[in-house]
Amino acid sequence: MRRRGCLLILSLFFAVPRLFGETYSASGLVLFADRQHLSLKVSCQAIPGYMEAMVMTLSVRDSKALDGLNPGMLIDFKLEVRKDAAYAGQIHIRAYENATQEPMAARQLEILDAATSSLSRNAPVLQAGQAAPDFTFIDQERETVKLSALKGKVVAITFIYTRCPFPNFCFRASNNFGVLHRRFASRMGKDLVLLTITFDPEHDQPETLADYARTWTQDATGWHFLTGPSADVKNLCREFGVNSWQDEGLLTHGLHTVIVDRQGRVAANLEGNEYTAKQLADLAEAVMNRR
Structure with missing residues (x-):
């Protein structure tokens, strides 16, 4: 019983850093870029195993990360989940390529x-x-x-x-x-x-x-x-x-x-x-x- 309790504590100990220290490849549609508050509102696509498609307000570490971003742009980025906030990094504007198969x-x-x-x-x-x-x-x-x-x-x-x-x-x-x-x-x-x-x-x-x-x-x-x-x-x-x-x-x-x-x-x-x-x-x- 004591051994099972120790294993549970160890599992929780290692799970917390994983929850708050992960980086995911993400994509979405820009809704609003706020340079003053270093934030970016995005309608994100689902990330399998992590989250459903949803609107997220993400922090950025530098206002330069928001350069050139306008509402309606499709972006690819890295979603960094940290204990204090969720950050968008390595933001790239996706050039339009026809998605049709015909x-x-x-x-x-x-x-x-x-x-x-x-x-x-x-x-x-x-x-x-x-x-x-x-x-x-x-x-x-x-x-x-x-x-x-x-x-x-x-x-x-x-x-x-x-x-x-x-x-x-x-x-x-x-x-x-x-x-x-x-x-x-x-x-x-x-x-x-x-x-x-x-x-x-x-x-x-x-x-x-x-x-x-x-x-x-x-x-x-x-x-x-x-x-x-x-x-x-x-x-x-x-x-x-x-x-x-x-x-x-x-x-x-x-x-x-x-x-x-x-x-x-x-x-x-x-x-x-x-x-x-x-x-x-x-x-x-x-x-x-x-x-």
């Missing part, structure tokens, strides 16, 4: 990159902190929606076309918004508005968008599917970094989702499709809860 889709993005590289160099993409450009389009109910009229609410914007055949592109973007619409059902239209904008306005007229909207929800409160004049849509897409290109009957296109804060500023401009719907929802919630 060869045709991968080829399309290669064509898009080549075709729009010179255009992108001449047209800076709006980033966090900049004023979002105003626009006026019509939604699936033929109601007019003007961005500046939504000040005081957080607005999430994504860009799709209804004929997109790839599940990791427009389908995923719309599914992500479906998750937001369900998670924040009680805040839709009051604190949060979702705008899904087509970059194929010639085809995606309000009736087409109404059918598309019913794929995702039977009650689209606070969620508008927008179309407008082709030139206006194209100009808006370019400002947010969304380029599109005709290719063998399909539209090759980039992927961006934008969060606009209550003051009408860009809070985040997310590129690609590698973040999860939960991470996007965590980001929207963080912006909604800013005071």
Whole structure:
């Protein structure tokens, strides 16, 4: 009995340093970087054997570790669990790489990159902190929606076309918004508005968008599917970094989702499709809860 008691004490003795002295490889979506308080709020992916996916506020040891970090960026880092705090170290911003497995889709993005590289160099993409450009389009109910009229609410914007055949592109973007619409059902239209904008306005007229909207929800409160004049849509897409290109009957296109804060500023401009719907929802919630 005494021997078992000693073994238990020894086990606990060695377990405590392990609990508070471990380092894990981690990844997540930046929600907020606070240089003044040396902290970083991240929607973290699950770490097998340690934790589920969750939002964490982590300490950093030096403000330089936060250089270049903006909300909406995907990062890889080392999670250092110490007795006094959890620290983020060796932070690396993850460059966007297409996560889709469809060869045709991968080829399309290669064509898009080549075709729009010179255009992108001449047209800076709006980033966090900049004023979002105003626009006026019509939604699936033929109601007019003007961005500046939504000040005081957080607005999430994504860009799709209804004929997109790839599940990791427009389908995923719309599914992500479906998750937001369900998670924040009680805040839709009051604190949060979702705008899904087509970059194929010639085809995606309000009736087409109404059918598309019913794929995702039977009650689209606070969620508008927008179309407008082709030139206006194209100009808006370019400002947010969304380029599109005709290719063998399909539209090759980039992927961006934008969060606009209550003051009408860009809070985040997310590129690609590698973040999860939960991470996007965590980001929207963080912006909604800013005071």
